[in-house]
Amino acid sequence: MNQRLVAHRVSFAYDPQTPVFQNIDATIESGRIAAIVGPNGAGKSTLLRVLSGLLRPVTGTVMLNDKPLHGLHAIDRARLIAFLPQIINPAFALKVSEVVSMGRYPHMGAFATLSPHDRNVVERCLHDTETYELRSRDFMTLSGGERQRVLVASILAQEPELLLLDEPTSALDLHHAHEVFVLLRRLAGDGYGIAVVTHDLNLAARFCDHLLLMSQTHQGLLADGPPECVLTEELLSRAYAASINVCAHPITGSPLVTAEADTLERSR
Amino acid sequence: MKPTMSRTRIIFALVFITGAIGVASLLIGTETLSPEQAWAEWQSGRPIRECPTLSILFYQRLPRTLTAWLAGSALALVGCAFQALLRNPLATPYTLGIASAGALGAWVATVFIQGTVLWVTVWTFSPIQASAFVFASLNALFIYLLAARNPRMAPSVLLLTGVTLGMLCNAGILFLRYLAAPDRLVVMDRWLMGGVDVVGFDIVRTLLIGLTPCAILLLAQSAKLDQLGFGTELAASRGVHVGRLQAVVFFVGSLMTALVASTVGPIGFVGLIVPHSVRAITGSRHRILMPVSLFCGGAFLCFCDIIARRLLTGETPIGIITSLFGGPFFLYLLTRKRFTDWET
Numbered sequence: 001m002n003q004r005l006v007a008h009r010v011s012f013a014y015d016p017q018t019p020v021f022q023n024i025d026a027t028i029e030s031g032r033i034a035a036i037v038g039p040n041g042a043g044k045s046t047l048l049r050v051l052s053g054l055l056r057p058v059t060g061t062v063m064l065n066d067k068p069l070h071g072l073h074a075i076d077r078a079r080l081i082a083f084l085p086q087i088i089n090p091a092f093a094l095k096v097s098e099v100v101s102m103g104r105y106p107h108m109g110a111f112a113t114l115s116p117h118d119r120n121v122v123e124r125c126l127h128d129t130e131t132y133e134l135r136s137r138d139f140m141t142l143s144g145g146e147r148q149r150v151l152v153a154s155i156l157a158q159e160p161e162l163l164l165l166d167e168p169t170s171a172l173d174l175h176h177a178h179e180v181f182v183l184l185r186r187l188a189g190d191g192y193g194i195a196v197v198t199h200d201l202n203l204a205a206r207f208c209d210h211l212l213l214m215s216q217t218h219q220g221l222l223a224d225g226p227p228e229c230v231l232t233e234e235l236l237s238r239a240y241a242a243s244i245n246v247c248a249h250p251i252t253g254s255p256l257v258t259a260e261a262d263t264l265e266r267s268r
Numbered sequence: 269m270k271p272t273m274s275r276t277r278i279i280f281a282l283v284f285i286t287g288a289i290g291v292a293s294l295l296i297g298t299e300t301l302s303p304e305q306a307w308a309e310w311q312s313g314r315p316i317r318e319c320p321t322l323s324i325l326f327y328q329r330l331p332r333t334l335t336a337w338l339a340g341s342a343l344a345l346v347g348c349a350f351q352a353l354l355r356n357p358l359a360t361p362y363t364l365g366i367a368s369a370g371a372l373g374a375w376v377a378t379v380f381i382q383g384t385v386l387w388v389t390v391w392t393f394s395p396i397q398a399s400a401f402v403f404a405s406l407n408a409l410f411i412y413l414l415a416a417r418n419p420r421m422a423p424s425v426l427l428l429t430g431v432t433l434g435m436l437c438n439a440g441i442l443f444l445r446y447l448a449a450p451d452r453l454v455v456m457d458r459w460l461m462g463g464v465d466v467v468g469f470d471i472v473r474t475l476l477i478g479l480t481p482c483a484i485l486l487l488a489q490s491a492k493l494d495q496l497g498f499g500t501e502l503a504a505s506r507g508v509h510v511g512r513l514q515a516v517v518f519f520v521g522s523l524m525t526a527l528v529a530s531t532v533g534p535i536g537f538v539g540l541i542v543p544h545s546v547r548a549i550t551g552s553r554h555r556i557l558m559p560v561s562l563f564c565g566g567a568f569l570c571f572c573d574i575i576a577r578r579l580l581t582g583e584t585p586i587g588i589i590t591s592l593f594g595g596p597f598f599l600y601l602l603t604r605k606r607f608t609d610w611e612t
């Protein structure tokens with residue numbers, strides 16, 4: 001089924017004096033990847049929390065398929081929308097396979113064990129994120145990037161229709177970051193709707209349909225559109241309050257973003 | 269996906285151990301009872317009260333064994349739940365000061381209730397136990413109301429509130445000790461060492477009726493506690509009502525602790541070492557960890573009670589035994605297994 005998560009003129013403030021953003025419109029829908037980009041503290045994680053229903057907007061509405069998101073029962077919501085927080089601190093040691101099977105929670109009763117179907121899903125998600133070899137390792141002993149891939153697997157195991165991922169590739173090496181975006185592209189092809197927060201503008205430019213550029217100084221969206229329209233030197237320089245250069249990637253042709261490329265002095 | 273030890277083997281071992289310790293606890297004591305003697309008396313058809321062996325068995329050993337088992341299993345279960353709730357490996361049922369409040373209640377009753385009133389019972393509770401229970405429950409309520417005033421009721425807020433209130437109660441106890449008559453001091457010190465030396469089934473019935481629904485409710489939260497271990501955000505996004513879960517676990521756990529602390533006294537150490545020992549075998553998934561801890565806690569306290577009855581000519585307070593025997597065993601475990609991988 002086609003899912004549409006629409007934020008309409010949402011504003012949010014952790015404390016009433018300092019709004020994080022105001023009057024943002026955003027749409028996450030099946031088959032498309034939206035990247036949320038912008039400098040640190042711009043409110044990307046906050047927007048994702050609002051979209052996932054964890055925070056209620058101060059003004060504006062978040063609608064899932066034209067019904068208010070907050071009217072939905074938490075478990076029903078979890079079956080449709082999965083959210084990967086930016087920072088996760090596990091309290092106790094679990095095996096990788098256990099961490100991934102925890103993603104099945106919204107599909108199980110309080111006492112239910114994993115069904116064969118659940119196990120298949122878990123196994124598939126381990127393969128999809130190239131973490132199958134890690135499955136009997138202790139989660140706490142993994143490297144930062146390995147942990148992140150396992151967490152992505154556990155989010156996928158939730159089998160939602162909409163994915164909200166907060167910096168899923170921040171600790172990943174070049175290859176694995178690329179693989180995660182290839183996976184997201186494939187999932188979008190399968191009908192998933194995806195919103196991904198990332199600081200890797202070049203990957204976002206290559207793989208995402210749609211970019212939302214946030215900026216703290218504008219308390220909201222500075223730009224919103226396909227990569228070529230958002231990733232311009234003018235917009236980015238304003239958003240990051242720095243000199244940003246954009247050229248076409250010599251091989252892929254998609255926008256290639258570099259910071260301070262015209263600053264001549266080198267740091268070494 | 270596969271637990272560290274196969275589930276059927278765990279269950280089989282547990283049933284066996286519990287059964288064996290239970291039987292041992294019935295037969296071993298200040299006097300060792302012989303099964304043949306008991307069987308002969310049973311065959312004779314006389315009323316139980318007139319048979320020396322059977323009456324000890326039924327009116328002393330059985331309620332005592334059951335009390336130890338119920339208290340031990342409750343403490344171990346609440347220990348698991350509180351460690352997850354507070355995200356802290358050091359948490360025990362008594363960490364939040366609920367037992368201190370109970371002890372304060374017991375002291376208040378001893379010091380202020382005079383003469384014959386002391387031996388009147390409230391339902392199946394003695395006034396000391398009743399007062400301990402009321403104080404412990406009020407303390408739990410107070411902790412929650414205070415902690416909930418903090419905008420982000422983080423585990424650390426709950427923990428610090430509980431520990432602080434516990435210290436206040438301890439100060440109150442010291443003050444009452446200072447005021448109390450010397451003969452009362454002896455009575456109270458004995459209470460503070462804990463004991464499961466109950467006679468008759470009144471306490472057993474109270475514990476059974478009070479603890480069973482609470483234990484079922486806590487066990488039903490096990491999958492949610494797993495989710496909570498990965499942070500409130502992820503848990504909430506997966507459909508766990510985090511605030512509700514915290515409140516349920518806190519109040520149900522506190523109620524169980526209050527019941528146990530007011531009937532058998534402070535032996536909360538069980539709630540620390542049993543869950544951690546079990547964790548080393550089963551892993552940290554609460555769906556397995558909690559029921560296994562429940563059984564092991566019961567068996568462990570029964571075992572300690574047997575030793576308490578046999579160690580010296582009289583009875584050694586069980587609180588001393590749990591620490592004296594559990595402590596070194598736990599220290600041994602700490603050197604064997606990786607316990608460092610718990611992050612708070």
Ligand SMILES: Nc1ncnc2c1ncn2[C@@H]1O[C@H](COP(=O)(O)OP(=O)(O)OP(=O)(O)O)[C@@H](O)[C@H]1O
Nearest residue numbers: 014015020038039040041042043044045046047086
């Ligand atoms: N729980 C909170 N309470 C108060 N203020 C908060 C809270 N979380 C975030 N903020 C503030 O809100 C603003 C937006 O934070 P947010 O985490 O959404 O930024 P972000 O765009 O995700 O940044 P980053 O790229 O560093 O992850 C920041 O100024 C931050 O300090």
Ligand SMILES: [Mg+2]
Nearest residue numbers: 044045046086
């Ligand atoms: Mg962020």
